[in-house]
Amino acid sequence: MTLAVILRRTIICGIFLTPFIPLIVANDFFFPFITGKNFTFRVIVEAIATLWVALALIDVTARPRRSVLLWATGAFVLSILVSAVVGENFHKSFFSNFERMEGWLGLAHMGAFFLVTTSVMQGEKIWRWFWNTSLAVSVVVGIYCVFQLAGLAEIHQGGTRIDATLGNATYLAVYMLFHVFIALLALARWTNGNKLLQLAYAAIAVFDAVLIFYSATRGSMLGLAGGLMLAGLVMVIWGKGLEKLRMAGAAMFIVVILAAGFLYMVKDSDYVKNHEIFGRLTSLSLSEGATRFTVWSMAIQGVMERPIFGWGQENFNYIFNKYYKASMYGQEPWFDRAHNVIMDWLVAGGIVGIVLYLSLYVIVIWYLFRPGSPFDVVEKALLIGLLAAHAFHNLFVFDQLVSYMFFFLILGYITTRAIPQNSIGTPVSSSTAQAALAGSVVLGALVFYFATAQNIYATRTIIEAIRPQESVTNPGTEDISINLANFKLVANHGGIGRQEIREQLVDFANRKAATPGYDQVVVTELVQLARDSFADEITKNPDDARLRIFMGAFLRGIGDTQGAQENLARASELSPEKQAIMFERGILELNAGNVQGAVDWFKKAYESEPNFEQARVFYAALAIRIKDFELADSLLMPHFGTRTPDDQYILQAYLDIGDLESALGILKGRLEKNPNSAQAHIDYALGLYKSRRDVEAVIELRKAIEIEPQFKAQGEAFIKEVEAGTAPR
DSSP states (O other): OOHHHHHHHHHHHHHHHHGGGOOOOOOTSSSHHHHHHHHHHHHHHHHHHHHHHHHHHOOGGSOOOOOOOHHHHHHHHHHHHHHHHSSSOOOOOHHOOTTOOOHHHHHHHHHHHHHHHHHHHOOOOHHHHHHHHHHHHHHHHHHHHHHHHHHHSSSTTTOOOOOOOGGGGHHHHHHOOOOOOHHHHHHHHHHHHHHHHHHHHHHHHHHHHHHHHHOHHHHHHHHHHHHHHHHHHHHHOTTTTHHHHHHHHHHHHHHHHHHHHHHHHHTTTTHHHHHHHHHHHHOOOOTHHHHHHHHHHHHHHHHHHTTOSSSSSSOOOHHHHHTTOOEEEEOOOOOOOOOHHHHHHHHHHHHHHHHHHHHHHHHHHHHHSTTTTTTHHHHHHHHHHHHHHHHHHHTTSSOOOHHHHHHHHHHHHHHHHOOOOOOOOOOOOOHHHHHHHHHHHHHHHHHIIIIIIIHHHHHHHHHHHHHHBBBSSSTSSHHHHHHHHHHHHHHOOOOHHHHHHHHHHHHHHHHHHTTTSSOOHHHHHHHHHHHHHHHHHHHTTTTTTHHHHHHHHHHHHTTTTHHHHHHHHHHHHHHHTTTTHHHHHHHHHHHOOOOHHHHHHHHHHHHOOOOOOOHHHHHHHHHTTTTTTHHHHHHHHHHSSSSSSSOOHHHHHHTTTTHHHHHHHHHHHHHOTTTOOOOOOOOHEEEEEEEEHHHHHHHHHHHHHHHGGGGGGHOOOOOHHHHHTTTTT
């Protein structure tokens, strides 16, 4: 067996491993559903790319096809690198973080994967085997979904939206979306009249489509419907002379229309409105999409600032913070995506980036429909339907590793079918090839070490740094010196997720510093490490409002009022309407004894968006603490209808000023709403005891014991103390 054959077969084996990536969940990694898959993909790509360099030298048929799509892909990858260099935060644009694992490094791996795949995967037969492998894996993923639906496996996001080994219902949906069309493609081309195969492919298509429904991902469901309609339309228009095919296409189009129409007609029925998935699907409205429209408008404002090459990948947060609207109080506080793939690439790569990205669609559609295209009408219909379904899905979300991977695999499949092998040149000598292989292996090993291995080490170490560690010398007790040692190993990590690691360090240090009982020498060193590393992060990225508010809250917690004020003031400049910053500044002023300053900040947060209940509650709680009951009532009564709503912040405010009557009102109301809650009885009992109503307190404690027998020993011990008058009030 020649070296070329060995290399080619090894590379193909590596490519055939990629369909199994969706099954990987690395529980010992930070963000286990993301990092395990991404690192596996990168290791595979680095390995096959290393071997491909040598193969291409000795086998001209393994050299890249000269195709417009390959040039466009290369130009797109290069333009996004330029965007990273001229963008806001090069480090983040290049490396990304553990939660997303994209950045230019991820895109470069995807580009290399496309290059190697289109160079080595030649002929429809090998693609047929590849797609069959992937379809089989989709069935395995689907079986896991069935276990989730049956309650035999955990749904990782909670609720009823299945997510399988993808860890996210949206990620699962787009994965299944690809496989519905791949199964239909297989049904149309690769059965050769075999009834069993036809049944198998049809069953997989239906099975995967049903799982999209149970993922309750509206973008994917609508994308599937739209893709099937477009496929049917293509069959009708391009199926001249093939009447059965045209009839099938028309039927596909009409069935989707009728199904949508029927669902619209019954959308107001109790069954549909109360059904978690049907109700979610039929609840689509422009008003519901208001948040997305706001975010997209923010993205446009950002693009106007940097129209040519954009802000670089992973830098949407700068735009989001700058143009944040107070009306977005109910959304997540730190958007890192516009949740629209067009907007995301427009922000990341500017006009240059988005034009090159969209050119990938244009070119591949041209391959499908140009004169002399090798694709029959059914193939054209299904592939264009798949591309349209994926594009529609991405209008409301964003791509991630699995969807990127299958998008580029589809592009690769179309390219290798549309462009015959046209590589030129002559093979090198055997000795030169062996030397090239050795050099390529060395280069690949370096790439693996610096781009992947160090980052794998970091994601494993950060898990050890944040999880509770048992003392070796004193079993059963927590030893945070082990956590500190692990944080020291990665606090100055220069690769993926540097900011994430430092945020985890600050959060950990803040919690431990506020909790008594730990070794103060270790706590002091932990706090100093957190402070130094986060200060370094801010020095590198001084205009990130998220970093500023993290640092401000941390410094407030450790008593550095001046440092906290400086960082929070800068955060306000960077994101003037973000209420979270106003809350922090109000708390800081209150802690410093500046009551009026605190009132001003909480008032500003409330008045920026009066519908924001948390801002109303915080402002009212402060009013209670300063005993401005008129102000407190004006905030609480119109909204809650009472001055004692069931809210923990209001309860604590009344307790802090010694207004036990009002506190008891809250606790009694909570108990009336939850009469079978042992904790509600316990809380009310404690309130009664503090109010010196001991007999009533004992009655409530006995009720708590009846409801929760495990509380019996603790409850009876406290009852004895109450009756003896020895319990602290």
